[in-house]
Amino acid sequence: MAVSGRLPACGVLVGSEKGEVPGLSSYAARIGRHFGLPSRVRRIAMLSVHTSPLHQPGTGDAGGMNVYIVELARQLAAVGTEVEIFTRATTGALPPTVELAPGVLVRHVDAGPYEGLAKEELPAQLCAFTHGVMQAWAGHRPGHYDLVHSHYWLSGHVGWLAAQRWGVPLVHAMHTMAKVKNAALAAGDRPEPAARVIGETQIVDAADRLIANTAEEAAQLVHHYDADPALTAVVHPGVNLDRFRPADGTAAARARLGLPQDALIPLFAGRIQPLKAPDVLLHAVRILLDERPALRERLVVPVVGGPSGSGLAKPEELHKLAARLGICDVVRFRPPVGQEELADWYRAASVLVMPSYSESFGLVAIEAQAAGTPVIAAEVGGLPVAVRQGESGFLISGHDPADYARALRRFDDHPELAARMGVAAALHARGFGWDAAARRTLDVYADVIAERGGHLRSVHV
Structure with a gap:
């Protein structure tokens, strides 16, 4: 040639x-x-309007997407691509910029009141947020950013305008989709508004490339939003394999957390809201105790996380459910914890239970497996990719608590099962390191810049 x-x-x-x-x-x-x-992609602008990468995952709107953005940005910076993350300021005490890691800068943008603003109210603040992004850009020379990578539909609208103004490509990650969530609502949960559906449709049309967590998510983008398959790339999220690992084992983790060594410990970790279905676990525990009353003496059910989304309307609802079911003595509610302590909760558990109605991927499932803990999960979204059926855990079709109780019974009947599946789980999770996710993401960046006729930089060797 x-x-x-x-x-x-x-x-x-x-x-x-x-x-x-x-x-x-x-x-x-x-x-x-x-x-x-x-x-050589020198520098990208990453947008996360509604939740900051500095927030504690597990409460409010902070969850897997926060972890995704932080870990991806760190790994991109580690291989030479600088990342500037724009997010909404939620308190006046925040400095304009914070260095999250070498090569990763978080920029706080004033847009609306600092506190008391629900995610559903944020569309009205997108103009103010866009103005803040443009102000930051105006202080740089032309060509400062090679690309815009937006996360979630709110960020996508800001990214759409910024990318057009700067003359660079827009790469967008949905993380969740309104049409998919509305098709699998928990009982009593409120549907996503029509404005979000319209907004997501516009972003799909505007983006130069869409990043999906799994092949199923890519198919959902095509089916529900008429996305172009050729412009949709699949990049599996990763897991921090240095932090989430078996380490010194279950016994040591239980000792640090003050948990009994001989207990059966099914763990729920994540945001407490109907979408995540922690109530399914509590109902399953009630069924299990009805069948095996003696198990009460050695059953501990930690629920680690805080109210989020529609769960904020009734923050005590799960506590009240535990009381109605008569299982307050075995359920231990804990607030969200940092990543290091979360890794200990995973190691201490017999099994992670994840009965979600919808998950674009399920980072919690991969984190638990990386720590050597098997998973019982709903067979939805990306969880069939995250969990290897029958080897690293069990996938449940539907949300009948009796099915989850049946799966938990297997761990009670076979005490060695948790350790045996935990070994397979840790091995499975090793295929999901963030270094691989970053390399694949950089490939997406390079392709879309090249297609747009952009100026990829010289790589010296």
């Missing part, structure tokens, strides 16, 4: 400021990947 243009002696030419050769940047990007050389 003949390509005109001059290649520098110490690098791969992937675009020039003048005299751009049609198709050259795409060719160079492919050549770089062929020889194991990353295409």
Whole structure:
């Protein structure tokens, strides 16, 4: 293949400021990947309007997406791509910028009142947020950002305008979709509004590339939003394998947390809201105790997390349910905890129970498995990818508490099952490191910049 243009002696030419050769940047990007050389994406603007990467996951609107953004940004920076994350300021005490990690900067944007603003009220603040993003950009030279990567539909609308104004590509990750959530609502949960459906449809049309967590999510984008399959890339999220690992084992973790060594411990970890279905676990525990009253003496059910989403309307509802079911003595409610302590809760558990009605992937399931703990999960969304059926855990079709009680019974009948499946779970989770997720994401960035005729940088070797 003949390509005109001059290649520098110490690098791969992937675009020039003048005299751009049609198709050259795409060719160079492919050549770089062929020889194991990353295409140089210098700096990206990452947008997370409604939840800050600095917030504690497990309460409010902070959850798996926060973990995703933090870990992906850190890994991108580690391989040379700087990341600036724009998020809404939620208190006046926050500094304008915070260094999250070397090469990762969090920018706080004033948009609406700092506190008391629900996620559903944020669309009215998108103009103010966009203005703040543009102000930050105005202080830089042209070409400061190579690309915009937005997370969740609110960020997508800001990203759409920013990318157009800056003349760079927009990559968008939905994380959750209104149409998918509305098709699988928990009893009594409120549906996502029509405005969100319209907004998501517009972003799908506007984005240069969509990133889906799984092939199923990519298919949902095509089916529900008429996304172009050719512009939809699948990138599995990762897990921090240094933090979430078996470490010194179950006994040591239980000792640190003050849990009995001989207990059966089914754990729920995550945001407490109808979508996550922690009530299913509590009902399953009641069924199990009805069948096996003696189990009460050695059953501990930790619920680690805080109210979120529609669960904020009735923050004590799960406590009241435990009381109505007569299981307050075995259920232990704990507030959200930091990542290091969360890893101990995973290690201490016999099994993680995740009966969600919808999950785009289920990072909690991968974290638990990486820590050596099997998972009982609903067979929804990305959980069939996150959990290997019969090896690293059990997938349940539907949300009947009796089915979850039946799965829990297996761990009571076979005390060795948790340890045996935990070994397989840890091995399975090792295939989901953030380094692989970052490499795949960089490939998406490189491809979309090349397609837009952008200027990928020279990589020196």
